[in-house]
Amino acid sequence: MDILHTLPLPAALALLALVDGLSVGTLLIPLFLLIAPGRPRVPRIMLYLVTITVFYFAVGVLFTLGIVNVIDLGREFLASTAGRFAMLAGGLVMLALGIWIGVLDARRRKRAAAGDPTALEGRGRLLRWRERLLAPGTGRAAVMGVPLAAGLAEVAGMLPYLIGMTMLADAPIGMPGRFAMLAGYCMVMILPALLLLGLRVAAAGSVERPLRRFTGWMQRTGAENTSWVFGIVGLLLARSAFTQLGIVLPVVG
Template sequence: MGRDDVVQVAGHGGALGADAFLARFGDVLSTRGFAVAQLAVGAGLFAFSFTLDSKKARERAAAGETPGRLRRWRERAVGTERGSAPALAGLALTMGLAEVATMLPYLAAIGLVSTAGLGRPEAAGLLVAYCVVMVLPALVLTAGRVVASRLVERPLRRIDAWLTRNAASATAWIVGVVGFLVARDALGRLGMM
């Protein structure tokens, strides 16, 4: 894959800066060294996914246990006592920072939009709609918690319990699939597939 192939991914309309990014870093992204590093990252993520869903982690989740400090922080974030607002703000900030590191779906959406041959207004509108769809569930749950806290507290507790039981397994699958896809792409770029 050459520089022109990488830059071509930017597509028509620039996909809101993707072409500028690829034009600037396309040479680096298409090097063999970058592909080898990408393969190492993908293989590392795939291997790491097996540690996330260990037998011990499943047993703790089944028992409803979370590590001490994490459990206390989590209780402050979802609690109604005084001091929960700063904990919730800390949780939101942490999740925002985590989202920066885990924005693969958004980058994939930019890639799809950029190769669809849309103009800038259509591409921008599509990405805004994508962002709204991704944020809407959190906004609805937050509004429900604020407006009708007594009504939604019980269902939210049940959802929380289910998520707590299944979080390790779901995270392991996500990390494993992302690792596999990153490694597979690198293998293809290295001519090994």
């Protein structure tokens, strides 16, 4: 956060948006659609990207319109003893959740290495879902439902997005300027997927194999990355709460 505050607001928002652009909803799902056998279904992929962009823009508008009072209330609450204990509890929960996700992922990897077919069930379901989504008879409503579901599932945990919206709400600019920056933020979020779509269309043969490897890496490490994010954020929150409460942690060694 300190680094972000040293940057101009557009640059800080662009940096956060690029991080958000690497999430499951904004990149991994579009990648799975891109590497489907045959020619890429550009209209359906574009419909997906437009839908998730509009979703995050709409959430950002609601967030921006009502966030100022929420920020003030939140600051007052976090400055109180109860708020600091709440932050400590939240940090410890996030830390425990990160460890739990990491343990489950390690167990899944161990089962997969031992040849347990159930460890790969999630991947098979994802491939079947992709086939149905790209089938000729699938309607637009079904395609649009996927990014909406992904956005609803992810938005509460997309820390860069929440930080960016808070910075935007705090900025001393008018509403038109905020909404313009919000629109730019959402466009930058889908920029990695748009660039990969352009590469897939322009040079299908040369980029298909790297895209498959990248998609496989993201799928394999998704749980591990989530575990680290939750664990690090939880640890930082808990440490900050301990400091504000005047609790001195013992130093080992």
